[in-house]
Amino acid sequence: MRSYEKSRGKLTEARQVLAGGVASTLRGSMKPTPLYAESASGVIVKDMDGNQYIDYLLAYGPLILGHAHAGFNEKVSRAMAKGITYGLQHDGEIELARRLTELLPCADKVALSGSGTEAVMLALRLSRAFTGKRKIVRFHGHYHGWSDSIFTSFPSPDMMQTATSAEVDNVPPGTKGQSELSLRDVILLPWNDPEKLESTLRAHAGDIAAVISEPVMCNSGCIMPHPGYLEKMRELTRELNIVFILDEVITGFRLSPGGAHDRFGIMPDLVTVGKALGGGIALSAVGGRKDILGLIDSEQVSHLGTLNGNGVAMAAGMAVLDHLTENGGAVFGKMEHTAIRLANGIRDLFGKHGISGVVNQIGPVFHMMFIREAAVTHFDTFQKRDAAKYAKFAELMLDEGVLVRPNGLWYISAVHEPEHIEATLTAIDLVFFRLKEA
């Protein structure tokens, strides 16, 4: 067994001065203890106890080029040497904005900010201003950041089955401290249910400003949209004068150079991107129709942020996009191939060990679940997975030198190579033996 003593000690020390001991609540759930990093390079992370891991956490998604990528670091360092941020305008903003409008099919224009949460806040605000309506439709199992106006927790599957008007009137807050009024304008619906979507949108069309959806339900099972579902969402929102927002904070610059909406051929009114775009530096954007973004031009909608458009973030965004699009975007094929090899390898190991499980994969992202059902195509099925068993699996994987999220979502970067995949499959094989013994 590996030792995690230094990490444990550091957490105790952190708790004296850092609220929660970790900088983002989710990170506290890692077992046997939240790890303290010493350094990282490529796909290898070292912790303070001297343990090494192949990394599939990738800092929760941004590190599409891996850690300490030389070309990325060089471009960002060069920008830093010229002054990190000015509070003035500079060419880097125009350069990145132009590049984003070229890559994202739905983006005539973009607005820049620092996190996915902020991008979603702006997209919702633009939608309300544009339509003059106030309600927002969102879906069970999706995550759109932690701002008061959209952060919810999810009722159990049984509650969902009995929920009727409660879904419309009583959306559960994501945290204590959220104003009771903040979710008053949110309508929470099951995803991949076109009838429910249509009846709700038609019944409340006069009040609904926007529908916001992940294009693939990456945050809960990497569930694909059923054929025709996003198209239906597009048609209905267009007909009923509702802004259609695709939240591509995970899928953007991951499923293709133009994100999921490019890959699926769906044209939302607004798109939010973040994570991979900054390669690990705080950067996000809203892209979309010029008549909607134009509300910022006419100063009807405020879009603020001290560090918006800073030179380091602009250079980071350009470095990521340059790298991802060189050689005609060949790296997307590489990442997808790597993810398919790993996902298929995991499925084979489920079979070898007689373990019931599902891997839902698209592009370089997948969700691995221990579950009896043969397929996971809805959130209520996803809720039936054995989350405790998976958390144990993730803990044992650390012991075998592989860093994965305790909740089952895996990310592949541009620098995961076949040898990392083979080593990871060997580790999973060992961990499956250990799981059976446990």
Ligand code: PMP
């Ligand atoms: N939208 C989606 C789809 C996300 O997955 C996330 C983060 N996991 C966010 C928004 C929020 O992004 P951030 O953590 O950068 O605020």
